[in-house]
Amino acid sequence: MPKNRANWPQPITQAFGFGSRAEELFSLWDPDLRLIDWSETLKERLDFADEAAVTLRDVYPALANPELAAVVQLVVDTGKPRTIHLGAPESERRNLLLFHAKAGLAVVELAGADVDEAAKAEEQERALLLHQATHDVLTGLPNRRQFSDKLGKALPVRGKTGLALMQIDLDDFKPVNDTLGHGAGDIVLKLAAERIRKTVGEDETAFRLAGDEFAVIQIAREQPAEAERLADSLVSEFKKPFTVDGITVFVGASIGVAIAPRDGNESEQLMKAADVALYAAKKDGRRRARTFDPSMLQVLEQRELLRRSLRVALQHGEFFIEYQPLVDRSLAITGFEALLRWRHPILGAISPVAFIPMAEADGLMSEIGQWVLEEACRQALTWPAHYTVAVNLSPAEFLTPGLTDRVSHTLDTVGLPAERLELEITETVLLERTINNLDALNTLNVLGIQISLDDFGTEYSSLSYLKNFPFDNIKVDKYFINDLPDDQKSQTIVRFVIAMAHGLGMRVTAEGVETAEQASWLQAEGCDRLQGYFLSPPLRAELIDEFIHRSLLTSETADDQAKS
Numbered sequence: 001m002p003k004n005r006a007n008w009p010q011p012i013t014q015a016f017g018f019g020s021r022a023e024e025l026f027s028l029w030d031p032d033l034r035l036i037d038w039s040e041t042l043k044e045r046l047d048f049a050d051e052a053a054v055t056l057r058d059v060y061p062a063l064a065n066p067e068l069a070a071v072v073q074l075v076v077d078t079g080k081p082r083t084i085h086l087g088a089p090e091s092e093r094r095n096l097l098l099f100h101a102k103a104g105l106a107v108v109e110l111a112g113a114d115v116d117e118a119a120k121a122e123e124q125e126r127a128l129l130l131h132q133a134t135h136d137v138l139t140g141l142p143n144r145r146q147f148s149d150k151l152g153k154a155l156p157v158r159g160k161t162g163l164a165l166m167q168i169d170l171d172d173f174k175p176v177n178d179t180l181g182h183g184a185g186d187i188v189l190k191l192a193a194e195r196i197r198k199t200v201g202e203d204e205t206a207f208r209l210a211g212d213e214f215a216v217i218q219i220a221r222e223q224p225a226e227a228e229r230l231a232d233s234l235v236s237e238f239k240k241p242f243t244v245d246g247i248t249v250f251v252g253a254s255i256g257v258a259i260a261p262r263d264g265n266e267s268e269q270l271m272k273a274a275d276v277a278l279y280a281a282k283k284d285g286r287r288r289a290r291t292f293d294p295s296m297l298q299v300l301e302q303r304e305l306l307r308r309s310l311r312v313a314l315q316h317g318e319f320f321i322e323y324q325p326l327v328d329r330s331l332a333i334t335g336f337e338a339l340l341r342w343r344h345p346i347l348g349a350i351s352p353v354a355f356i357p358m359a360e361a362d363g364l365m366s367e368i369g370q371w372v373l374e375e376a377c378r379q380a381l382t383w384p385a386h387y388t389v390a391v392n393l394s395p396a397e398f399l400t401p402g403l404t405d406r407v408s409h410t411l412d413t414v415g416l417p418a419e420r421l422e423l424e425i426t427e428t429v430l431l432e433r434t435i436n437n438l439d440a441l442n443t444l445n446v447l448g449i450q451i452s453l454d455d456f457g458t459e460y461s462s463l464s465y466l467k468n469f470p471f472d473n474i475k476v477d478k479y480f481i482n483d484l485p486d487d488q489k490s491q492t493i494v495r496f497v498i499a500m501a502h503g504l505g506m507r508v509t510a511e512g513v514e515t516a517e518q519a520s521w522l523q524a525e526g527c528d529r530l531q532g533y534f535l536s537p538p539l540r541a542e543l544i545d546e547f548i549h550r551s552l553l554t555s556e557t558a559d560d561q562a563k564s
Contacts, residue, residue: 012470014457021098024431025039025041025042025108025109025110026038026039026106026107026108026109027039027042027059027106027107027479028103028104028105028106028107029056029103029104029105029106029107030103030104030105031076031104031105033055033056033057033072033076033104033105034048034053034054034055034056035053035054035055035056035059036103036104038523042059042109046059046493047071056072056105056107057097060086060107060372061095062086065083068084071084071098071160072084072098075098075099075100075105075134075338076100076104076105076402077223079100080100081098081099082097082098082099082189083095083096083097083098083110084096084098090369093223094109095109096108096110097110097111101455108202113271114316117537126137128306133145134146134149134217136193136208138190138193138208138531139189139190139192139193139194139208140185141193141196141197141206141207141208141214142206142207142208142209143207143208143209144207144208144209146207147207147209147215148218148267150205150217151165151217151267151270151271152267154219154260154544155260155266155267155270156260156261156265156266157260157261158228161219161220161221161262161481162219162220162221162222162223162224162259162261162262163217163218163219163223163259163270164216164217164218164223164224164226164230164257164258164259164260164425165215165216165218165257165258165259165270165271165273165274166215166216166217166218166227166230166231166234166255166256166257166289167213167215167216167255167256167271167274167275167277167278168196168213168214168215168216168234168253168254168255168260169212169213169214169253169254169255169282170188170192170212170213170214170238170251170252170253171238171251171252171253171254171279171286171287172250172251172252173185173188173212173251175278175428176188176244176249176251179245180245180247180249184244184245184247184249184500187242187244188242188249189208189212189246189337191242192212192214192238192242192253193206193208193214194253194293195234195237195238196214196234196237197465198237199230199233199237200216200218200230201230203218203220204216204217204218204219204230205217210394215231216234218230222396223259224257224259224262224263224291225258227259227291228257228289228291231255231257231289231291232289234253234254234255234289235253235255235287235288235289237253238251238252238253238287239252239287245324252286252287253287254278254281254282254286254287254288255277255281255288255289255290256274256275256276256278256279256280256281256289256290256292256433257267257274257277257289257290257291257292258273258274258277258291258292258493259291259292262444263292268298269442273292274292276291276292276293276297276300277290277292277294277296278290279296279300279303280296280299283299288533289515293478294418302347303358305347305425306344306347306350306354306355306358307358307362308357309344310342310355310358310362310364311362311364312562313342313344314364314368314371316345318342318343318344318345319340319341319342319368319371319372319517320341320343320374320540320541320543321338321340321341321375321376321379321541322338322339322341322538322540323336323337323338323339323376323379323389323538323539323541323544323548324336324339324531324536324538324539325338325531325535325536325539325551326388326509326530327389327529327530327531327535328340328528328529328530329526329527329528329529329530331519331525331530331535332373332551333548333551334386334388335383335387335388335389335390335422336380336383336387336389336390336421336539336544337389337390337391337424337531338372338375338379338389338390338391338392339352339392339538340356340368340372340378340392341350342355356394358437359394360394360396360413362393363396363472365394365396365397366397366400369394369397370406370410372392373391373406373407373410374410374413374414376389376391377389377410377411377414377416378414378416379512379541379544380416380420380421381414381415382544382545383544383548384548385420387420388420388421388422388450389416389420389421389422390422390423390424390452391422391423391424392423392424392425392454393423393424393425393429395425395426395428395429396424398429398440399429399437403440404440404444404447406441407421407423407444407447407449408447416435417448418447418448418449419448419449419450421449421450422449422450422451423449423450423451423452424452424453424454424475424557425443425451425452425453425454426453426454427453427455427456428453428459437469438468438469440518441469441470442470445470447473450472450473451469451470451471451472451473452471452473452474452475452509453466453469453471453473453474453475454475455475455477455511456474456475456476456477456497463500465476466483466500466501466504466506471506472506472507473506473507473508473509473528473529474497474501474506474507474508474509475509475510476494476497476508476509476510476511476527477511477512478511478512478513478532479512480493480494480497481494481510481512481513481514481518481522481532483512484511484517484518484521485517485518485520485521491521494510494522494525494527495525498525498526498527502526507528507529508527508528508529509528509529509530509531510522510527510529510531510532511529511531511533512531513530513531513532513533513534513535514532514533515530515534516534518532518534519534
């Protein structure tokens, strides 16, 4: 029989850590399970002639058993090692370790201590594979598979003990990924898992379901009181900042709580109740916990009705635009901001705060935004030639490919000069600082379109935005205007924004100006433009001509009085 030791794998003792005897009972087989080579010890023990054609079953007759034969074939097909117990008496324990070799199949006969080592190694491997199958690799928490298994076994609940299911969703996690990278996001997820693990007690199990979604199953007698206590503790834990590579970030948690059997006594029903409660927590402002209440279903059903209606609202002519005046320091009109409105045929006026995020999530904002842009540009053509029109671009719309071409084509089609259009974007658009974002803004700027940064100071304000992106105007959010002129902190912040913007060659617009005192303070501080209910609420298109005419008369009267 030919000897071809070049086909042998590395020494068995190195590869598997077994005793030296393992190499003495080694054999090598081709894919058809015919003997290629074997150790001298094994050859002497079995006493086969060199010229004989030997098969694996000749050497180990027990492998003729169909179940064991199937295991052998599995190793040949997949290359994954397997151990086969030959069924010898306990005093003569023998196992076969089968694994893939370059020539085909390698077989090591193990006995005594080597059998124990093989069994121990196999047990450890099985334990490792089981852990990997039931635990999240990143955080080490039990995964969705184990969550489903535990929840299914715990339900239905009987007796006085109650089960609470908590669905946990991290707030403001996406901006961490977008601004600091996925590595930083992974660190936050690990830290978040550790906070959850530290907070839960003995009869409470935490799970990572996917992404930034976690869950907790709690078994306790005093429900829902115990669940609400734990949920509040978790919310409090997430009010503390995270530190990632020396950078402080704030990632909160919204939690939906459902109790079995009260809110459902089978998995799908209870999970739906917890999801509804989580939606309520998000809707109520995030960073809080809400326990399921049947009335929440009405809110959810209304939301689904809105979602279905939103898909046909544009075709049915339910959208319209109102225009809020923008004035300069002398209170003379410089233009109007176009504000999208939706009047539902059954539910009436729907707040943009409710339907715009829904339109973004459903991929409808690009089509709706294009309609707004065209309508606003056509309306602006009816105004005095020096008036501008400001149109908001949602993040979803801004990040849609081909934005600059669509804007340019719209201006050409309508016939509105580019310098009369102002596009407003929020800081959310800039969180993912890509070359495409910068190119889009630069292209719009080159076309002559004005670019305005909306709601400045309310999100993730970074001075690098103002250095790297070509803004013409910064809009100070009404949050900072509300307490003017009495609040010293608000004064300091607004003064800083005005001075900084002017130093960078940008204008400043104050939003939410509602009193004469606020307007006077902003005028005195050099704010370039004002906008708010003190000047005028948003107007329907048909009322704009009358408003302009009235404003011009007021301005002429003021000029005449000044001259006299």
